[in-house]
Amino acid sequence: MKTETTVTSVSPKEMPETANSTRIQTYSKSQLATLYLPHIQPASARRTLRSWIAQNTALQAALAQTGYSEKAILLTPAQVGLFFKFLGEP
Numbered sequence: 001m002k003t004e005t006t007v008t009s010v011s012p013k014e015m016p017e018t019a020n021s022t023r024i025q026t027y028s029k030s031q032l033a034t035l036y037l038p039h040i041q042p043a044s045a046r047r048t049l050r051s052w053i054a055q056n057t058a059l060q061a062a063l064a065q066t067g068y069s070e071k072a073i074l075l076t077p078a079q080v081g082l083f084f085k086f087l088g089e090p
Contacts, residue, residue: 022089024081028074032083035090052087059086 022035033045040048050070053059062082068075075083 022084024077024084026074026077027080029072032075032080032090036087056086059083062086 027035029046029049030042033049034042037045037048053063059082062085063079066076066078066082068079
């Protein structure tokens with residue numbers, strides 16, 4: 001018995017938008033920083049992320065409304081969404 005397999009190709013324009021975008025979910029600060037800065041060490045990426053937050057008062061205000069703490073290790077999906085909104089997707 002012979003089975004045929006059909007392979008279809010999809011151009012990037014036809015792909016769903018979520019296929020190329022980073023998923024909004026809970027991330028640690030290290031994970032999120034590494035998404036933005038994959039070419040440097042995680043500790044350096046975290047420091048850079050902290051400096052971006054310090055320089056962006058609108059992001060700071062929005063994060064404060066979600067209960068964000070500088071000492072928090074995990075970022076909620078709502079907080080990650082704010083990073084994507086203010087800094088763009090990684």
